[in-house]
Amino acid sequence: MRYFPAMHRVVALVRPRQSTFELACAAQVFGIERQGLPTRYAFGVCTERPGPVATYAGYDMLVTDGLDALDRADTVVVPGWLPVKEPPSPAVVRALGRAHARGARVVSICSGAFLLAHAGLLDGRRATTHWKLADELAARFPRIRVDPDPLYVDHGDVATSAGAGAGIDLCMHLVRRDQGARYAAHIARTMVMPPHREGGQLQYSAPPHPAQIDDTLAPLLEWIIERLGEPLTVEEMAAHAGVSARTLARRFAEQLGTSPGQWLLAQRIATARDLLESSDLPLDAVARRVGLSSATNLRRRFLTIMGTTPGAYRRAFRAEP
Numbered sequence: 001m002r003y004f005p006a007m008h009r010v011v012a013l014v015r016p017r018q019s020t021f022e023l024a025c026a027a028q029v030f031g032i033e034r035q036g037l038p039t040r041y042a043f044g045v046c047t048e049r050p051g052p053v054a055t056y057a058g059y060d061m062l063v064t065d066g067l068d069a070l071d072r073a074d075t076v077v078v079p080g081w082l083p084v085k086e087p088p089s090p091a092v093v094r095a096l097g098r099a100h101a102r103g104a105r106v107v108s109i110c111s112g113a114f115l116l117a118h119a120g121l122l123d124g125r126r127a128t129t130h131w132k133l134a135d136e137l138a139a140r141f142p143r144i145r146v147d148p149d150p151l152y153v154d155h156g157d158v159a160t161s162a163g164a165g166a167g168i169d170l171c172m173h174l175v176r177r178d179q180g181a182r183y184a185a186h187i188a189r190t191m192v193m194p195p196h197r198e199g200g201q202l203q204y205s206a207p208p209h210p211a212q213i214d215d216t217l218a219p220l221l222e223w224i225i226e227r228l229g230e231p232l233t234v235e236e237m238a239a240h241a242g243v244s245a246r247t248l249a250r251r252f253a254e255q256l257g258t259s260p261g262q263w264l265l266a267q268r269i270a271t272a273r274d275l276l277e278s279s280d281l282p283l284d285a286v287a288r289r290v291g292l293s294s295a296t297n298l299r300r301r302f303l304t305i306m307g308t309t310p311g312a313y314r315r316a317f318r319a320e321p
Helices: 020-030 067-072 090-102 110-118 134-140 164-179 181-190 218-225 234-241 245-256 260-278 283-289 295-306 310-317
Strands: 008-014 041-047 051-054 060-063 075-079 105-109 152-154 158-161
Touching: 008 020, 008 067, 020 041, 020 075, 020 105, 020 164, 041 060, 041 067, 067 090, 075 090, 075 110, 075 164, 090 105, 090 110, 105 110, 105 164, 110 134, 110 158, 110 164, 152 164, 158 164, 164 181, 181 260, 218 234, 218 260, 234 245, 234 260, 245 260, 260 283, 260 295, 260 310, 283 295, 283 310, 295 310
Parallel strands: 008 041, 008 075, 075 105, 105 158
Antiparallel strands: 051 060, 152 158
16 A cells, blocks of 8 residues: 555455445545545455455455554545354454554444454444344443444444445435535545535335335425525425425435425535635635525534534535635
8 A cells, every 4th residue: 555644544454255336435435536626545355364355246356465454544444344154363353453553543334343342442333234134232241322223333443334235325424524514525526426415314224115216306305405505495395396395205205315494404414514614704604505595504503513613614524825
């Protein structure tokens, strides 16, 4: 792994057989150089026994770095840990614990939470994993407060995510936290994906009778984004879509895992973050542009969702000229 000292070093810890998609979630977010965007991450992969590592995709990948790579990581990603019934070796547990004790952030995707649990990093904490594995994680590690619902749970030093798709959401969340909303939005655009899904969103676990989603929300979402500065109501959104408010709520829950009002507020806050980072607009002007009417309302909503004030956020993430 080549890097410059100022870069944030991300190392994925893999094992045979490795899920290629979970690994790709981290590699796509942290390991790609993108035109027009400063490279701020160096991405590498390590394993307990360097050499060919079998994958669930039917091919082997060559991993040349051993566990000592974790000693140089700023973030350690565990992109799945299958089969979950097989405990890790003492060497892996020691290396992961040593990295965390040194100050590295430790992140799991899907079944990777089981390795964090074996290392004791989740004891006494709330954590998540794929909804199909949540009961087993809770039964085997009763000191963990397993929550099967959210997409991801971030404690700052340790973070866990649900299934593979939620791993991308967690990685994007970490980029936003490290580099700010505008940097993360640029990555999201290159990946052709929404810039942000809140960790508290529900996982897409299969309902008893899965609903067939016949109509896409994309045209409505584009219409809403173009009108963020307006005081839109759920009824107005439903009327534009030609459905009842109840039907619209059901479609949002099915396709986006959230309600129309919550999704709209998330877009308003995301746009406000971008304006706070990239402009000198007064808070009243930012609030009006994103449809939150006043600086007071912006502060209240921003503090609830972001855990900080717009002013503090601007001071932390204001883009350099």
